[in-house]
Amino acid sequence: xxxxxxxxxxxxxxxxxxxxxxxxxxxxxxxxxxxxxxxxxxxxxxxxxxxxxxxxxxxxxxxxxxxxxxxxxxxxxxxxxxxxxxxxxxxxxxxxxxxxxxxxxxxxxxxxxxxxxxxxxxxxxxxxxxxxxxxxxxxxxxxxxxxxxxxxxxxxxxxxxxxxxxxxxxxxxxxxxxxxxxxxxxxxxxxxxxxxxxxxxxxxxxxxxxxxxxxxxxxxxxxxxxxxxxxxxxxxxxxxxxxxxxxxxxxxxxxxxxxxxxxxx
Amino acid sequence: xxxxxxxxxxxxxxxxxxxxxxxxxxxxxxxxxxxxxxxxxxxxxxxxxxxxxxxxxxxxxxxxxxxxxxxxxxxxxxxxxxxxxxxxxxxxxxxxxxxxxxxxxxxxxxxxxxxxxxxxxxxxxxxxxxxxxxxxxxxxxxxxxxxxxxxx
Numbered sequence: 001x002x003x004x005x006x007x008x009x010x011x012x013x014x015x016x017x018x019x020x021x022x023x024x025x026x027x028x029x030x031x032x033x034x035x036x037x038x039x040x041x042x043x044x045x046x047x048x049x050x051x052x053x054x055x056x057x058x059x060x061x062x063x064x065x066x067x068x069x070x071x072x073x074x075x076x077x078x079x080x081x082x083x084x085x086x087x088x089x090x091x092x093x094x095x096x097x098x099x100x101x102x103x104x105x106x107x108x109x110x111x112x113x114x115x116x117x118x119x120x121x122x123x124x125x126x127x128x129x130x131x132x133x134x135x136x137x138x139x140x141x142x143x144x145x146x147x148x149x150x151x152x153x154x155x156x157x158x159x160x161x162x163x164x165x166x167x168x169x170x171x172x173x174x175x176x177x178x179x180x181x182x183x184x185x186x187x188x189x190x191x192x193x194x195x196x197x198x199x200x201x202x203x204x205x206x207x208x209x210x211x212x213x214x215x216x217x218x219x220x221x222x223x224x225x226x227x228x229x230x231x232x233x234x235x236x237x238x239x240x241x242x243x244x245x246x247x248x249x250x251x252x253x254x255x256x257x258x259x260x261x262x263x264x265x
Numbered sequence: 266x267x268x269x270x271x272x273x274x275x276x277x278x279x280x281x282x283x284x285x286x287x288x289x290x291x292x293x294x295x296x297x298x299x300x301x302x303x304x305x306x307x308x309x310x311x312x313x314x315x316x317x318x319x320x321x322x323x324x325x326x327x328x329x330x331x332x333x334x335x336x337x338x339x340x341x342x343x344x345x346x347x348x349x350x351x352x353x354x355x356x357x358x359x360x361x362x363x364x365x366x367x368x369x370x371x372x373x374x375x376x377x378x379x380x381x382x383x384x385x386x387x388x389x390x391x392x393x394x395x396x397x398x399x400x401x402x403x404x405x406x407x408x409x410x411x412x413x414x415x416x417x
Contacts, residue, residue: 031356035409038364046371052332053375107314108327141314144385179326180383231315 062177063191073195076170079120083128085163088156088216090123091133097126097261099134102224102234103169105152106184107142109250110233111173118254132261136169137220141232148184153217155189158207159199167196239264284408288362288401289351295344295397302337302390323388328379336376340394343369347401363402363409370402 064072084092099122103110113119126132136156143149152172159168171192177183193204207213227236235252237245237260245263247256306329323329329336343365350362373395380387 031360031409034356034360035363038360039367042364042367042371045368046375049331049368049372050375053328053379104314109314178383179328180385233314 062181062183063175063188069195072171072174073197076167076174077197079123079170080166083123083166085160085166087160088136088165089133090136090166091127092130093133095127095130095133096240097132097264098238099132099257099260100137100236100238101134102137102139102220102229102232102236104139104141104143104149104232105156105169105172106149106176106179107232108176108179110142111176113233113251114170114173117251118257121254122257126261136165137224138217139221139224139229139232139234142179143184144180148182150214150217152184152189153220154208154210154213155193155204157213157216158204158210159193159196161207161210161213162199162203164196164199167199168192171195235260237261237264281408281411284404284411285351288347288404288408291397291401291404292344292348292351295394295401296341296348298390298394298397299337299340299344302394303335303341306335306337323380323384323386323391326379326384326386328376328384336372339372340369340398343398347405350405359405359409363405366398366402366405369398373398 063069080090083090086093103114122132123134127134138149138153140146140149143152156165156168156172159165175192177188190201193199193201224234231250233250235247235257237247243264245260247260249256252260331339346365347362347369350358350365352358353361376391377395380391
């Protein structure tokens with residue numbers, strides 16, 4: 001039989017243990033609530049990040065229609081109108097400086113260069129004034145399927161048979177679809193062709209079967225590989241005396257293009 | 266090492282110490298991987314669409330950046346954050362580490378999904394990072410849920 005004193009001590013110990021358990025429980029609950037809040041917060045951050053990231057992808061919305069398409073067509077028309085074209089060449093064939101542009105129409109970095117890099121300014125200033133000519137060479141990178149690559153490149157060259165290669169190319173870059181979404185099909189290519197003012201669609205369709213154009217794509221790729229091109233956009237400037245220069249930035253701005261021009265002239 | 270973490274050696278359970286060390290090691294490896302990818306992004310290679318598949322394709326894709334910031338940089342910051350949280354005493358550090366790892370884990374899962382189904386190219390560096398983040402997420406979660414032995 002425990003003494004009175006012992007019983008008292010036991011009761012005290014029990015009370016203390018209960019208190020400690022209560023405190024621990026409260027602490028645990030508080031921690032779980034905090035963790036719950038953190039989980040919700042973290043999920044919110046991830047969702048926002050995914051929305052931003054996917055938004056970056058959906059900038060590339062594919063073929064435009066209605067007002068958007070008209071606006072794009074006008075922009076391209078303003079950029080190119082009055083500049084001589086022949087095949088994949090833009091500008092005066094006697095221009096002292098040639099910029100060879102190795103590109104893939106599905107490559108988002110090429111799109112970035114063509115739309116936001118130094119390219120638009122180069123065209124509206126140096127190409128328009130007859131100082132620089134641009135030659136586009138097909139080089140497969142972002143396009144996964146070689147057959148699709150050939151088809152889309154030949155479609156552009158077929159527009160080039162009517163001096164509208166660059167209209168097609170600009171429209172393509174401006175309406176690039178999401179990566180890997182297999183957006184390039186007959187209706188996409190024909191949709192672009194229809195946006196080009198003055199393009200004879202039936203002649204364009206016939207020219208798309210022209211073997212010479214398919215050979216041109218193969219030659220372009222060989223030329224690129226021989227020249228050591230391993231990515232797009234790759235830009236090579238060549239001056240009147242054969243000096244060459246390549247801007248080191250992947251998406252050069254106008255001043256970097258100017259620098260390259262200075263190096264070769 | 267233990268002093269930095271604010272874990273008194275005798276009272277901290279050995280499990281807790283092991284967790285702390287594992288998180289330290291994994292976040293250092295993560296800093297290595299993300300640091301390498303950041304370096305490649307800025308110095309080694311131009312960001313181009315490349316003709317060979319794999320990592321270059323992934324790095325050149327539009328998903329390689331988030332609001333203009335390369336995801337490699339975000340990963341680097343995440344690993345540094347987890348490492349830093351180890352130095353913060355008590356609950357705050359544990360929960361901060363867990364929060365960062367959870368965000369990293371969620372975003373890594375999204376990026377892996379993009380690699381598999383959108384870009385259709387796999388970059389072994391990115392996969393390693395995703396695996397690391399997953400393990401870190403589990404470890405930091407266990408650490409956050411466990412009673413802090415220093416307070417018990």
